[in-house]
Amino acid sequence: MITAHGARASNRDALLDALEFIISEGSVHDVTLDGVAARAGLTKGGLIYHFKSKEVLLHALVERMRLRLHAYCVDPTLDARMALKKFLIARIHYAFAMGPQEKKIMANLLAAASTYPSLMEPVRTMYDSGLDGLARVADTAGLALCVWTALDGFVLLEMLGVRHFSALEKEQMQATLLLLVEQQFAAAAS
Known part of the structure; x- marks a missing residue:
């Protein structure tokens, strides 16, 4: 064995x-x-x-990348509220720490999804499980969806070379998103 x-x-x-x-x-x-x-x-x-096959190989890479993100952002030992807060904060840090090489790999895999649509399945799984988690913390779901969508928009713009943000712009966006998450969870706790 x-x-x-x-x-x-x-x-x-x-x-x-x-x-x-x-x-x-x-x-x-x-x-x-x-x-x-x-x-x-x-x-x-x-x-x-x-x-x-090449498709199975590419699918395994997408799944490995999804699992890396999951391991970085998800803590199953926390209650739903704290798990969501940790997820959002970790996801913010992850998005702004991604290097050009990782973004290029993601862009190339996204392009490959037009030929191999199954490459999107692990991504759909990630979103479906994340949305299930949001439903358990209803009073913060709106903010969580906005933050998650904003992060994906930021990454997509950089990944596709549509817009490259300056270091200052990235710092400002990251700080604002972190502040929004902290404020929402502080308000929801009181």
Whole structure:
């Protein structure tokens, strides 16, 4: 039996790392199974063991990115109100800390979704579960939706190269969003 820390798990991660690199340096159109396997130092057969197609490989990368965000922003040990507050604050910090490489990977994966619509499923899952969480904290749901949507708009504008905000603009937006969250949760608590 091979555990999560065994060779197969690390080969899977190496393949996803290789895919991320290829996408960050070029585009999804540059991705071939042979190229990913070579970049990871594995055979194409080793890649096929883990990922049966380019679509499955891309889907796994989207899912891995979703899980990273989830691990950063979600704390299942907190009650619904504090979990939502932590989620929003962490999501604000995450959005403003994203580097150009991560944004390029996301932009390329978004472009790939026109060819591989299944790539949007993990994203839909993230939104559906997040909206379920908002429903449990009704008095802050409006603010939470606004903050979440504003963050996605900010990331999308930068990701697609529509607008690159200055460091000062980013600081101002981040501070304002954090203040709104703190004020809403302080008002809701009293």
